[in-house]
Amino acid sequence: MKLSIIILAKTDTLSLFQMTLNCIDSFYESEKNIDAEIILIESNKDYEASGFKYPDVVKVIIPSEKFNFHKFLNIGIKAAKGDYIALCNNDLLFKEHWFSEILSLGEDQNDIMSFSPVGKPKINTSNSSFEIGYKVMTHIKGWCIVVKKEIFQKIGLLDETFDFYFADNDYAMTLKSKNIKHALVYRSHVVHLEKQSVDSEVKSKNIPKELLSKYKIPKYLNDNQYSWVFNNEKNLSGFLKFHNKWGSPKLLYRKNKLADILIKGKLGYFNRFFLRLKF
Incomplete structure (x- = not known):
């Protein structure tokens, strides 16, 4: 069983280069008996000119396009040869047997096709070693998602409309609409260093009023x-893309309630029609 690890990176400082190296090294330390390839999707087109060089075992791909979270992951997915594919940030530290635990569950439960590790050791009060769910940041950890490669035959590639914000939310809704199970795996542990690689431009506040005029703002956002939607323009843009595709928060709340009932009643197949309705 082969694993392809796709890591998104922007190597323009020594500290970011070292962080990505630590991520790669931690993987090889964590899983010594796994057949694996590492595919690094690099945003800095001139990173080698600055003296940075990754180990030869790492396949580095430098897209010609500007950064787009889902587009860059899709580039890695197309190049991946593994039976399982891990979609990863570069600010991760993999702990011992993190993938072996996911692989064990995936082989035992054929109907689970998407997985996330826990970020911090979690007290598990249930008898199960995993939890099925679609809640972003609780079940779906956007910084590390592992999938069986055949999942893309069911969902297609990731929606490149989502270049950063709300990409995880779109992935979660896509899984639920396709009746595909996602599991949080309690025994799989990967440390996330909390967005140390995120570009500072996404932290800007207060969108100028002249920029707001180019967006069609739903009335409920008043x-x-x-107010958090307007923290920066990229956040607003991502929110509106998600709104246009899946509906308003109030509508989504109602649809998800019914979708969960259908899943529990083993009627999740109907979610592929129901969750895309705009009533």
């Missing part, structure tokens, strides 16, 4: 509870 409520103060949605």
Whole structure:
């Protein structure tokens, strides 16, 4: 069983280069008996000119396009040869047997096709070693998602409309709409160094009013509870893309409630029609 690890990186400082190296090294330390390939999707087209060089065992791909989270992952997915594919940030530290635990579950439960490790050791009060769910940041850890390669025959490639913000949310809704199970695996442990690689431009606040005029803003966003949507333009853009594809938060809440009932009643197949309705 072969594993392809796709890592997104932007190597433009020594500290970021070292962080990515630590991520790669931690993988090889964590899984010594796994047949694996590492595919690094590099955003800095001139990284080698700055003296940075990754180990020869790492396949480095430098896209000609500007950074797009899902597009860059799709480039890696197309190049991957593994039976399992891990979609990863570069600010990760893999712990011992993290993938072996996922592989064991995947082989035992054929109907689970998507997995995430826990970020920190979690107290498990149930008798199960995993939990099925679609909640972003709880079940779906966007910084490390492992899938069986055949999942892309069911969902297609990742939606490149989502270049950064709400990419995880779109993935979660896509899985649920296709009736594909995702599991949080309690015994799989990967440390996430909490967005140390995220570009500083996404942290800007207060969108100028002249920029807001180019967006069609739903009326419900005027409520103060949605003020966070306007933290920066990329966040707003991602929110509106998600809104246009899946519906407003209120509508999604109702649809997800019914979708969960259908899944529990083993009627999740109907979610592929129901979750895309815009009533």
